[in-house]
Amino acid sequence: MKRKKSDMDYTFLTLVIIMVCVGLVMLLSASTPAGNARFGNSYHFFFRQLLFVLVGFAAMLVISRIDYRMYKPYTKIFMIVCLVLLTLVLIPHVGVEHNGSRRWLNLYFMELQPSELMKLAIAMFFASMIEDNKYEITKLKGMLPFFMWIGITAVLMLLETHLSGTIVICGIAVVVMIVGGANFKFFLGAGAAAIPVGLLFLRMDPVRWERIMSFLNPFGDTQDTGYQVVQGLYAIGSGGIFGLGLGQSVQKYSYLPEPYNDFIFAIVCEELGLLGAALIIGLFALLIIRGVKIAMDAPDVFGSLTVVGIVAQVAIQTIMNIAVVTSSIPNTGISLPFFSYGGTAIMVLLAEMGVILSVSRYSKKGAIG
DSSP: OEEOOOOOOHHHHHHHHHHHHHHHHHHHHHHHHHHHHHHSOTTHHHHHHHHHHHHHHHHHHHHHTSOGGGGGGGHHHHHHHHHHHHHHHTSTTTEEEETTEEEEEEOSSSEEOHHHHHHHHHHHHHHHHHHHTOSOTTSHHHHHHHHHHHHHHHHHHHHTTOHHHHHHHHHHHHHHHHHTTOOTHHHHHHHHHHHHHHHHHHHTSHHHHHHHHGGGOGGGGTTTTTHHHHHHHHHHHHHTTTOSOTTOOSTTTTTSSSTTTTTHHHHHHHHHHHHHHHHHHHHHHHHHHHHHHHHHHOSSHHHHHHHHHHHHHHHHHHHHHHHHHTTSSOOOOOOOTTTSOOHHHHHHHHHHHHHHHHHHTTOGGGEEO
16 A cells, blocks of 8 residues: 655644744743843843754754655664663763753753653654564563663663653653553553652652652742742732733742743743633643644554654643642653753754654555555
């Protein structure tokens, strides 16, 4: 069965463009005070993010024109390269440390975060393994190779004390496997074993452990471990239904730490209110739904599961970020897709959108006999 190449999914492309534009506007608003205070330039973070967005858009358009099936033979190499990069991060003077976490490699012109690349790598690699059907994924024995790759990745991520990234990557892998035919019950036992291991790694870092435990009562220590969460809640509460107005946030002025990063959704709530926040959540939902439709119309298992993995990444990160900002789960430090400041994150995310657009060009609707 041959597949006729058709136009990309312009509805999905439009949603991506809207999300990027709204994200840039909110980043500009949230980062202005910090940019002025730290660099004497209110537009410092905005211009850097805009540069990364332009590079990401160029990559997205190029990747969208390439047949995604060309990547399949190289997925294992991509996975191994990402594991090597995650290992290099742990080496002193090679990996870069920020706020007690070592997650970056210094490339001089920017800092690369290998975990962002791993999100795409594990989705594509597992999709390739499942399509090749070398392992009976419906049986526990066939799932062991997948668990091995997940385990190696998780250990490296936890050594970085990157709990949120570990959860996201494991979540991507699990979703791809379940959609690919794995039995959900096998994950219950694996999860039961993984949770205490993850907690043990975190317990080895007393400072980070205290911050996570402060989730139980963030107002119990508003000047230290609960400070960021409490300031985020103040921002959300002060926004009310209609918000204070775009650019009118008070919490971004030295109250909420790094409001342009993990807690940018709090600024969204403060400036745009409940209605604005609901609209943005709705845009995320539309993007995810459209991505699922593209996955369902994909011409092969590799394309379908790759899209599923990327969509799962966006969904998991969005849900976790909003849950952290609203103090629904412990503060583990996770970015909001399209909104949070971060060069590697936005460039890789837009490249992933290019992969989805590439798959959409070979939809079943374009099948010919």
